[in-house]
Amino acid sequence: MMRILVTGGSGFIGTNYINFLVQEGKHEFINLDIKPPRNKAHQAFWRECDLLDRPRLEQIIKDFKPTHVVHLAAKTGLDEKELSDFAANIEGVENMVRILRETPSVERAIFTSTLLVCQMGYVPKDDTEYKPTTLYGQSKVCGEKIVRSAKDLPYAWTIVRPISVWGPYAEEPYRNFFQSVARNWYFHIGSGHYKRSMGYVENMVNQIHQLLLVPAEKMDHKVFYLGDSPPIDLYDFANEVQKKLGVKKIRRLPLWAVQCIAKCGDMLKAMGWKKFPLTSFRLNNIRTEYVFNLNPILEVSGPLLYDYQTGIERTIQHMCEMGEI
Template structure:
């Protein structure tokens, strides 16, 4: 049976992926230091996976059977993490190199998490052929990983696909705490009758993507032989923060007004909207979960 390695497999996106892989009967090893993940996220499948509680930096020293596929999701995934600790840039890049070296040695296919944040200075809709540039610590790390993936393909024929995720939300996100998606943070506050805090006037938007759709994109990407590529994963729809609060009020049967505060963040991204042309063409990817349905799912699971 093919072997699959999932880094960050006890985290938010990773654990949702691991559950699906196990349901499909795959042989899965999870590598996670549990910094923003938790064993609770794997409670349904914990007896059916090999969990290694180590950081990705330790992969050269670990006894991991040759994986056919590597899903590298265990990358610090929120811009505030990097603002608080700029040294994460170096560690994230170095861990990525260790993953790619491991893939080179084992002839493994790699699918890794990239980010829509790199489109921060581009006008939406955001397509993969846009000229992007790093504008903070987080985007510098992600852009460097994408460039390194090309280097590993050109020099060593490592087959990889980077998926630029757009604002992912869904079950198993609680362990991320303040680094979770804005929708989830609004929901957690509002279910306790607390006012969600919005920077600015609430007209900023996000392309909100349910984690189940992201998992399907990850699986589809792992089945393709694309050599080296970058592909958007979103919904192709944008929703304002004000509308998020409105939908949550409707679903929770509440009438909570948000608290508007001055935006303290430099280089704030005002809109995200995925162009899915490439994802549809190369992966046959089509998002299936509409926002209201996704919100109902997180309410049911929390």
Template sequence: MGVNGADHLRGGADRLARGDETRTLVTGGTGFLGSHLTDLLSRTGREVLAVSRGDRADCRPDRMVDVLDRDALAAVFRDFHPHEVVHLAATSHFMTRDDDLGYRTNVDGTANVIGCVADEPLVRRCLIASSHVVANEDLFAAGEGRRYADSKRAIERLVGEWGSREKVCVTMRPCSIWGPGCGVPFRGFFERVIAGRYFHPGNVDPPKRMGYVKNTVFQMAKLLEAPAEFVDRRMIVLADDETTTLREWSQMIAEKAGRRPPPAAPEALVRAAALAGDALKLLGYRDPPIHSFRLKNMRRDSSGQSIEAIRELTGALPYTLEQGVEETVAWFKNKGAQP
């Protein structure tokens, strides 16, 4: 943990001394965000059940269930009788292409989770993850990624239309989460900077609001403990207090990795590379280093999203940007290259 992190955890554990152990079910519990959250919640005195449709060599689910399978999911709820549910299971790989199964996983899967929460009498609180992309209409104006953004908007509508007032329900919009174990797009970004192969795309460098994963799961834990009147039926953005820019961030990563600051590529070359990436995608290459959609996203100012609600709840976060970079660079150097 970073500075004050252990104190935060002990405080959470003290508040959970309720006579019997609090049971928390986490869907998507073996994913990047889910694995960090289950680790943190387990250390606060909870009994945590990680549910996932997939299996990883380094992180196995406690129950392997697809959220699209309502009957199997309901059986997990009946067996475990959770007091809390954190719904993180989602498909994100269709950010730059259409995927009907991904859309159904996000929308129908969330509907199934809400139905199981409604049917389980012991559940008192539910956190449901949406995404910061819901607020980014300009990014998806051209159509690319629209299906993914629509799935997240549909999730928020499902929560808003849920009529039950017997359960505390919170919608979360995490902002660009990164850290040890991260995947696309930040895995490639860290790998290129650490290897000295990253060039900043031109001179455009807007401020970004992002979230170090250990700060994000800390915020989620606080949402589970917060007074109901503060969080019920609210949409809360999750992000770090500090904003940064891609150039500042890449320079910090390079410094921690013992590399020179990444140079900036000429604007004409950046635009040509983006068009070449578009062509590679048309030819079936899934994830070229840069393409027009990614360049537009990199040049989007995301600092305007308000974090006042979560800041009021959590106060100081356990990790600074620099601490997060140090831990993530160390992870990539020690484990990130391992299969």
């Protein structure tokens, strides 16, 4: 039996991982997070803590004596102006690495990064090639370098980079995506065919968990992209969501018209309206194709638990239960 410390267990991926652990029922675990759980059934596992509060962080870890650590907690966002706004991703990682070094019970740790350590759509040639274009991505590069530079850590560690995660408890952009299709607001852009690697969240938390179970030599000092294979065509994905919801067929708009809408979104955002659903940045992300080699994680974790059609069904069911669609 493992004693698993999950940081960020109140977030999107973290909530799904806590669900996974509850359903499996084999291990002791706690959720260390600055925010309360999204799922009220997880309240008993929550320990409130800021990663920047080192004394409290250290006390919780020392008291729990984890054998395994899944570090998911992070500051996200694209509107921040200073790298210091992402201190949780830098100083927070430093605190975790140092405290875990001093915790003899720890055998293994997973540190979560992001594909945005490089610009959207760029597949790096190796694990240490970095090309961030956002402060968030830059902060995650700093976090990765902190882990790599820590010498002679007494536990096995790995870095994971989740890819375009979607599913129950999703945040932007995929929650808005499902809601837009449900309300007949979504439209195919131009041809609509943009192929990309994506990751259904319940598949992803299984991949994370399997990294805690495999022999250490298969994961130690390695980087894994997390996601589903094969890649998905966004056109097919959107049409499948439409069919599962039973709503009207998705319309198509020419690219030039969508670019005009995105420009309007840029102006509204500059005026302070941050909730407009489409900006030039978001449009570029939608149209950017990227396909990552996911064989390394699939060789470790085994086959996916769910295909994307089943993932869509489970996501719609959850969103209906939560009153989100």
